[in-house]
Amino acid sequence: MKNKVAIIGLGLIGGSLALELKKHFDWTVFGIDSSAENAKKALILGVIDEVSDFSIIESADIVVIAVPVNYGPQLVLKVLNTIKKDALVFDVGSTKEYICKKVVKHSKRVNFVAVHPIAGTEFSGPEAAIYNLFDGKVNIICDKELSSEKSIEKTMTIFNRLNMRTIFMNSREHDKHIAYVSHLSHISSFMLGKTVLEIEKNEKNIFDMAGSGFESTVRLAKSSPEMWSPIFVGNKTNILTSLEGFIKNLQEFKEMIENEDTEALRNSMSETNYIKEILNGIKKQ
Amino acid sequence: MKNKVAIIGLGLIGGSLALELKKHFDWTVFGIDSSAENAKKALILGVIDEVSDFSIIESADIVVIAVPVNYGPQLVLKVLNTIKKDALVFDVGSTKEYICKKVVKHSKRVNFVAVHPIAGTEFSGPEAAIYNLFDGKVNIICDKELSSEKSIEKTMTIFNRLNMRTIFMNSREHDKHIAYVSHLSHISSFMLGKTVLEIEKNEKNIFDMAGSGFESTVRLAKSSPEMWSPIFVGNKTNILTSLEGFIKNLQEFKEMIENEDTEALRNSMSETNYIKEILNGIKKQ
Numbered sequence: 001m002k003n004k005v006a007i008i009g010l011g012l013i014g015g016s017l018a019l020e021l022k023k024h025f026d027w028t029v030f031g032i033d034s035s036a037e038n039a040k041k042a043l044i045l046g047v048i049d050e051v052s053d054f055s056i057i058e059s060a061d062i063v064v065i066a067v068p069v070n071y072g073p074q075l076v077l078k079v080l081n082t083i084k085k086d087a088l089v090f091d092v093g094s095t096k097e098y099i100c101k102k103v104v105k106h107s108k109r110v111n112f113v114a115v116h117p118i119a120g121t122e123f124s125g126p127e128a129a130i131y132n133l134f135d136g137k138v139n140i141i142c143d144k145e146l147s148s149e150k151s152i153e154k155t156m157t158i159f160n161r162l163n164m165r166t167i168f169m170n171s172r173e174h175d176k177h178i179a180y181v182s183h184l185s186h187i188s189s190f191m192l193g194k195t196v197l198e199i200e201k202n203e204k205n206i207f208d209m210a211g212s213g214f215e216s217t218v219r220l221a222k223s224s225p226e227m228w229s230p231i232f233v234g235n236k237t238n239i240l241t242s243l244e245g246f247i248k249n250l251q252e253f254k255e256m257i258e259n260e261d262t263e264a265l266r267n268s269m270s271e272t273n274y275i276k277e278i279l280n281g282i283k284k285q
Numbered sequence: 286m287k288n289k290v291a292i293i294g295l296g297l298i299g300g301s302l303a304l305e306l307k308k309h310f311d312w313t314v315f316g317i318d319s320s321a322e323n324a325k326k327a328l329i330l331g332v333i334d335e336v337s338d339f340s341i342i343e344s345a346d347i348v349v350i351a352v353p354v355n356y357g358p359q360l361v362l363k364v365l366n367t368i369k370k371d372a373l374v375f376d377v378g379s380t381k382e383y384i385c386k387k388v389v390k391h392s393k394r395v396n397f398v399a400v401h402p403i404a405g406t407e408f409s410g411p412e413a414a415i416y417n418l419f420d421g422k423v424n425i426i427c428d429k430e431l432s433s434e435k436s437i438e439k440t441m442t443i444f445n446r447l448n449m450r451t452i453f454m455n456s457r458e459h460d461k462h463i464a465y466v467s468h469l470s471h472i473s474s475f476m477l478g479k480t481v482l483e484i485e486k487n488e489k490n491i492f493d494m495a496g497s498g499f500e501s502t503v504r505l506a507k508s509s510p511e512m513w514s515p516i517f518v519g520n521k522t523n524i525l526t527s528l529e530g531f532i533k534n535l536q537e538f539k540e541m542i543e544n545e546d547t548e549a550l551r552n553s554m555s556e557t558n559y560i561k562e563i564l565n566g567i568k569k570q
Contacts, residue, residue, distance in 0.1 A: 044339040070547075074515045138493050141344045149336040168495050180481045181495040185502040191474050193552065193560040197531060206563050208423050208452050211403045215564055216501040217470040222561045225554035229547045236542055243539045245483060247532060249476040254528045263515045264353075268479065269510035275478040276507045278491050279500055282533055 003027040003248050005053065006060040008075065010042040012120060012225070014066030018047050023131070024161045030056050033126075034067075056080045062154070065091035070089025072231035073102035080108040082112040088154045090115045094178065095172040095234040096142040110148035113155045114171060116140040116178070117164060124224035139164040142171035179238035184246060186220045186228055187239070193221035288312040289367070290335065291345040291362065295327040296512070298377050299351030300414025303332050308416070308559045315341050315418060318411075319352075327411040342367045350376035355515035358387035364394040373439045375400045378462065380428040380519040381456040396431035398440045399456060401425040401463070402449060409509035424449040427456035464523035469531060470522070471505045471513055478506035 005021055007014045010033045018029050031048030034038040039051045057063060063079050067073055072093045079089050080103065090113040091099060100114050118139045121128065139159045145150055159166055168179075196218070200206050206214075234241055256264045290306055292299045295318040303314050316333030319322040342348060342516045350357055354428050355376045364374050365388065375398040376384060385399050404422045406413065425443045429437055444451055454462075481503070485491045491499075517524055539551045 037521060054562055075553070088489065114414060118474075118494060120498065121497060122498075137496070140494070151296070159365055166362075177485065177490045177494050180484050181491055181499050184480065185477065185499045187504055187535070187538060188473055188477050189498075190554055190557050191531060191538055192470065193557040194534050195469065195527065195531045196555065197560065198534075199465050199527070202460065203563055203566075204463045206466055207566050209425070209462050210402060211405060211422070213405065213474075213505050214466050214470045216504050217474055218560055219501050219562070220498050221554075221557050223308075225558065228554060229550040232542050232550055233545045233547055240539060242480065242484070243535065243542075245286040246480045247535050247539070249479050249483075250472070250528065250532050250535075253472060254475055254525060257517050257528075258522060260518045260521065262518055265514035266510040267364075267510075269475055269513060272475050272478040272482065272506050273510065275482065278488055278495075280504070281488075281492050281505070 003061040004030065004056070004059060005062045006030045006056050007048065007066060008032045009066035010047065010126045010129075010223075011066065012124050012128040012133075013117070014064065015047045015126045016043055016063060016119075016131070016133040017066065017092065017117075018042070019129055020087055020134065020162050021147075021158070025158075026060075030060070031181060032056070038126050038239040042129070043127060045237055045256050046127070047126055047129045047223055050241075054078075054082075058084060058142050060084075061087055063087060063089045065093075065095075066087065068089040068227050068230045069093040069095050069099070069234045070156055073099045076112060080112060083108065083111060086150075087108065087111055088113065088151050088156055089137055092117055092229050094244065095181065096137065097175045098138075100143050100146070100171040104146065109146055111151055111195045113147045113151050114142040115155060116142070116174065117159065118182075122219055124227060134159070134164050139166040140174060141166055142174050143170050144168045147213075152222075175235050176238045179235055179242045183231060183235055183239050184242045186223060188244065188246065189218050189220035189230070190223075193218040288346045289315065289341070290347045290349065291315045291317060291341050292333065292349040292351060293317045293364075294351035294353075295323050295411045295414075296509075297400070297409050297413040297418075299349065299519065300332045300419040301404075301416070302349060302351065302377070302402075302413055304329070304416055305419065305447050306443070308333075312347075315345070317341070323411050325540045327414070330411060332411055332414045333486055339363075343369060344527060345369075347371055348372060348374045350374065350378075351376075353512050353515045354378040354380050354384070354519045358384045361388055361397060362391065364398060365391050368393065368396060371435075372396055373398065375440055377402055377517050379467065380460055381425075383507060383519055384433070385428050385456040387542045389431065394431055396428075396436055396486050398432045398436050399427040400440060400444075401417065401459065402428070402444065403467075407504055407507040409512060419444070419447040422449055424451040425459060425496070426451055426453050427459050429453045430457065451519050459528045460520050461523045465518055468524050469515060469527045471508060472517070473503035473529065473531065474503050475508075478503040485513075
């Protein structure tokens with residue numbers, strides 16, 4: 001009999017994962033979504049094999065949780081309470097410490113793997129699901145030692161087949177670093193977009209004067225508020241620290257401009273130019 | 286006899302312009318650069334026809350000034366003092382109010398056109414010069430009424446041939462708006478890069494965890510400090526206002542996170558999502 005996979009949450013990540021699982025494995029992919037309309041869309045778009053509901057969980061071999069991070073922890077508990085003995089459950093949320101803490105004492109903790117595939121676009125919903133979203137990207141598995149070897153093995157089989165490079169991290173460390181290299185970028189983009197919209201009442205100026213630089217810095221401001229507001233709250237402590245650092249740097253830079261201190265400005269930017277090497281490194285990987 | 290074009294400053298913009306003028310017009314393109322090495326590179330790379338020096342200016346038909354904006358104003362005066370009667374002089378700097386003010390009383394003001402082609406990449410120097418950099422982009426001409434009709438006409442011939450759409454603005458308005466839609470993006474990118482570099486002493490975390498979102502928001506932090514520090518100082522007043530707005534918005538967003546006010550966060554982001562329409566509009570143009 002074919003393996004049964006249940007994916008809860010048929011947005012960008014859940015949907016794209018569904019597409020890949022259907023493509024690479026001979027499994028039946030059931031889709032569950034709190035929005036009946038989204039579930040239907042996912043079916044029509046060929047993202048999933050069947051629309052289903054929570055009743056499928058007790059017979060599922062693999063359960064993927066791809067919902068906004070404020071719903072994840074409760075849902076994982078409910079799923080772990082329901083699954084059969086050998087089922088694998090993993091979530092793909094962007095914050096990991098809280099969800100790991102929440103399940104740590106569950107009798108089926110070993111069935112659960114905390115996963116964060118570093119992939120995405122600024123689009124959302126089942127219509128945003130695309131092939132090859134994960135191809136060549138990094139996948140993070142957190143608190144590996146709390147999952148059974150078998151669960152880790154199954155998870156690795158999936159993400160290796162998607163051509164992802166998996167690394168392992170402590171969930172706490174994950175949340176700290178991801179605040180800087182992902183969450184902060186989103187906040188910066190949103191606030192940059194907001195600042196420009198506030199001043200440019202006449203949109204024509206933005207149309208006419210914005211170059212590709214503006215486009216790339218505000219691209220993330222197209223992202224889904226429903227997905228991101230729980231992430232910002234969920235990773236509050238780390239994000240606040242990163243935001244404080246960012247605001248402090250902006251204020252210092254502002255003072256250098258006020259003082260017309262071109263040398264200090266040049267030095268500050270020259271040091272930051274080092275990011276080139278790092279970004280080139282990312283591309284080469 | 287062939288028209289003589291002198292381009293002063295053989296970086297990304299001056300160099301790319303040289304390539305296009307050589308391609309589209311039967312003119313001889315002379316290159317002048319304060320760095321002998323850069324001038325030689327530009328020649329070897331085929332960016333210019335000949336390396337030259339300031340002595341060429343008195344016989345040039347067209348003089349293009351493509352130097353950092355702190356050198357522009359003095360240089361335009363010197364060039365206007367030197368050119369022959371019908372020569373055209375234009376600069377391509379990213380700030381326009383100061384340079385326009387500086388030349389306003391010059392007897393050859395009508396020979397000068399203040400130009401800002403909205404195009405660029407994060408790279409610099411003659412090796413950054415590329416074809417089609419300007420293709421399909423917007424070109425801004427400031428304080429048009431202070432240039433002669435003939436100067437404007439010649440300038441338009443050039444930029445139309447490069448397939449740019451030219452719009453006209455007051456130099457003061459230009460500087461105000463460009464602070465928001467270009468200069469602020471660069472500062473945000475630099476400071477985001479700086480903040481991440483400060484915390485991520487271990488670069489491996491950036492390599493492993495940074496997604497495409499991080500890459501696009503910090504791309505501009507690769508830009509040239511030599512080019513950008515004079516722009517930030519040159520457009521000080523407008524940039525300070527835009528930076529204040531940006532910092533204020535970041536602080537308010539930070540408070541919403543502190544208060545775990547997901548609704549306020551969602552609303553703030555939803556409003557900013559409107560930037561989608563604007564960015565799509567830019568692409569369609």
